[in-house]
Amino acid sequence: MSERIVYPSSMVEGYERDIINSTHAGFGVRLVAFLIDGIVVGSLKAIILNPLAKLFDWDLSSYVWAPIFSIENIASSMIFFLYFILMTWFFRATLGKILMGLKVISANDKPLNFLQVVTREWFGRYISGFPGYLLYLVVLFNPNKQGIHDMLSDTVVIYERQERLRDRLMAPFMKQNSTL
Template sequence: MMNEKVIYPSSSVEGYERDIVNSTHAGFGVRLVAYLVDGIVIGSLKGIILNPLAKLSDWDLSAYYLAPIFSIANITTALIYFLYFIMMTWFFRATLGKMLMGLKVVSTSGRHLTFLQVFTREWPGRYISGFLGNLLYLVVLFNPAKQGIHDMLSDTVVIHERQERLRDRLTAPVMKQNSSF
């Protein structure tokens, strides 16, 4: 008959373990680089999608409704921007910029991201964070959990994927088999 005993990491590792758990959250610098990469991707998508579509359908991209902010170009660019962030985060938990930097978006509860969380984070959350020339993204610098406003609204956090795997290995119980006859 075999008995399984759960052995947790030794107490001499606790300080290091605590540092790993706290360092999984991605800071402002790495998130800024990911966002800049995403900006390049979105600009490329806009050029690939919008310009040929405008030529095929004879759209005047500068035409607007009520105010210049409601031009065809601005509306379609906003759709491409928000759909890119929503779809990439929903399907991959990361945009191309985050993937390049080894980051991903996770729920603070530890559960899988819900579509409502993703939608809240990527549409109204990004819209609010974009006020004042994107200055509200600086909240990440001053928040102890390294969350932006869009993260706080949706109960999410951006983490380093490699450090998360290391943290999971350190905090997971190690199974040891003892046999007794």
């Protein structure tokens, strides 16, 4: 089993640590990106579900056992999670993040793998959604500006325009870790 690379911002002192951490996106910009994504997902649901309901003569409010298992809830959940998983996997950002200049990277500076993306965008978002999205507030208090979904998947959200600066500052530490 390979040894995990220590996140360099904990190894540097002073202004370099401040610069590295300033590349991490905070709560406000991430909230705006999430609201944009909410509009996109809502639009996708309307574009996909309404025509399908008419085509197949579905009653979207019909359910099995409990209202939570209605066709509309199941299909809406699939659209929501697939949007976040596929966008993050292929583009390392959703449309909201792209518009805000953000992207998701692995905290240990390895390429994102599919398990990380699924953990972050499915399990992490599901957990962070309880109760009433309050667990997203963890980003406000975490020194690395990570939410529950980021911590579970070992990811961070960074400003794309500052990525090269961050990479240059971290390069010596990454070389040091690779020789260990």
